[in-house]
Amino acid sequence: MSRHLDILPVDPHDPGAVLPALEEAIGGRHTYLPVPAFDSTRTELLRHSQRAGEPIDDAVALVVATSGSTGTPKGAQLTPENLVTSADDTHQRLGGTGQWLLAMPAHHIAGIQVLVRSLVAGTEPLCLDVSQGFHIDAFADAAARLSATGDRIYTSLAPLQLNKAMETLAGIDALRSFDAVLVGGAATDPKLLSAAEKLGINVVTTYGSSETAGGCVYDGRPLAHTRVRVRGGRIHLGGATIAHGYRNLPGHEAFAEPGWFATSDGGEIRDQRLVVTGRLDAVITSGGMKLHPEVLEREMMLIDGVANACVVGIPHPRFGQAIVAAYTGTAEIPELLDGLAHLPRWQVPKDVRHLDKLPVTGPGKVDRRAVAKLFEA
Known part of the structure; x- marks a missing residue:
């Protein structure tokens, strides 16, 4: 038996309005494709690529699109078991159920x-209006309202939101x-995590994706029904939260082994914790040497005055790819280069751009292709 995949518009002014539809979905009564209500370009892309309106297996509750940072968005097919197990395991890890503040777009898996x-x-x-971005006053007011209930309270943020909140006393409180x-x-910038700890903010770093029904590894340790392994440097995630493949790419190799998802991320296990080293499809090969851009980005963000960084490779006639970098913050380019002087010479960016902000493609996700175009131009 099958049902049809229906579009679920998510209004950024009132994301909580989709709660009845989500309840239908996790109750096994409907299948939805969440889309941003006022982004006609994105909606049409998803409508076409995910075959909205056409039949779909009735075991699927939601089709959640990836950010599409590397091309056409993939559609992770999530079942009620995937979604509910993820929620239960999160509450178990955090110490119990509580009230949540939604401060992220609700058509992405983190918001969902x-x-x-x-x-x-x-x-x-309690849901914030995120149509005009993340505003500290609204965030602080919502936090105060939740605190007054006396219940346990939680929220989920992108690294850029955490950084913005920590720039003000109201946000820190x-x-x-x-x-x-x-x-x-x-x-997440290690300086930011260290500062949060010193300020008494309980930050829990999460790792996961649409294909795993959201974060399934917290502070490097898998949740109760999640399994982690690293094969050939690639992170594999398994367990009860793994999606039933992609809507628009049946038979995709990432789901070749039942119950497992082969990510595009490199990693290793250190002291029984998963350490993500970077995306394998973003590795830069320059002069025969390979660099995970995240490694250099972490080095850049350790420099005082660097708020965020993005490292990419662009075509180069002699090296194959040239390493280039864009960043935000108060540090000047000479200060940045001085701070990288301890690195092997080949890892130092051949070109650097100081930007007011980095282009993004999802909540907190830098658009690497857009950054590369800045240098290719």
């Missing part, structure tokens, strides 16, 4: 899971009020 966790816990989420602040979607 804030709503699903609320449904599973039987609590009412708000962050402190949460029993846990989940941070994922992109690598």
Whole structure:
């Protein structure tokens, strides 16, 4: 038996309005494709690529699109078991159910899971209007309202949101009020994590994706129903939260082994914790040497005055690819280069751009292709 895949528009002014539809989905009564309500280009791309309106296996609750940072978005087919297990395991790891503050777009998996966790816990989420971005005053006000309930309270943020909140006293006080602040979607500046710890903010770093129903590895350790292994330097995730393949790419090699998802990330196990070294499809080969851009980005973000960084490779007639970098913050380019002087010479960027902000393609995810175009131009 099958049903049809229906579009679920998510209004950034009122993301909580989709709660009844999500309840239908995790109850096994409907299958939805969440899309941003006022982004007609993205909606049409997803409608076409995910075959909205056509039949779909009734075991699927949601088709959640990837960010599409490397091309056409893939559609992870998530079942009620995937979504509910993820929510239950999150609450178990955090110490119990509580009330959630949604501060991220609810058509991405991180935002969707804030709503699903609320449904599973039987609590009412407080949802911010994110149509005009992330505003500290609204975030702080919402945190104060949740704190007044006396319940455990949680939120989920992108690294850029955490950084913005920590720039003000109101934001810091708000962050402190949460029993846990989940941070994922992109690598987090180690300086930021250290500062948060010193300020008494309980940041929990998460690793996962649409294909795993959201974060499934917290602070390097898998959740209860998640398994982790590293083969040939590639991270594989397994367990009850793994999607049933891609809607638009049946038979994809990432799901070749039942119950497992082969990620595009490199990693290793250190002291029984998963350490993500970087995306394998973003590795830069320059003069025969290979570099995970995330390695150099972490070095850049250790420099005072560097807020965020993106390292990419662009075509070069002699090296194959030239290593280039863009960053934000108060540091000047000579200061940045001085801070990288300890690295092997071949790893130092051949060109550097100081930007007001980095282009993004999802909540906190830098658009590497857009950055590369800045240099190729």
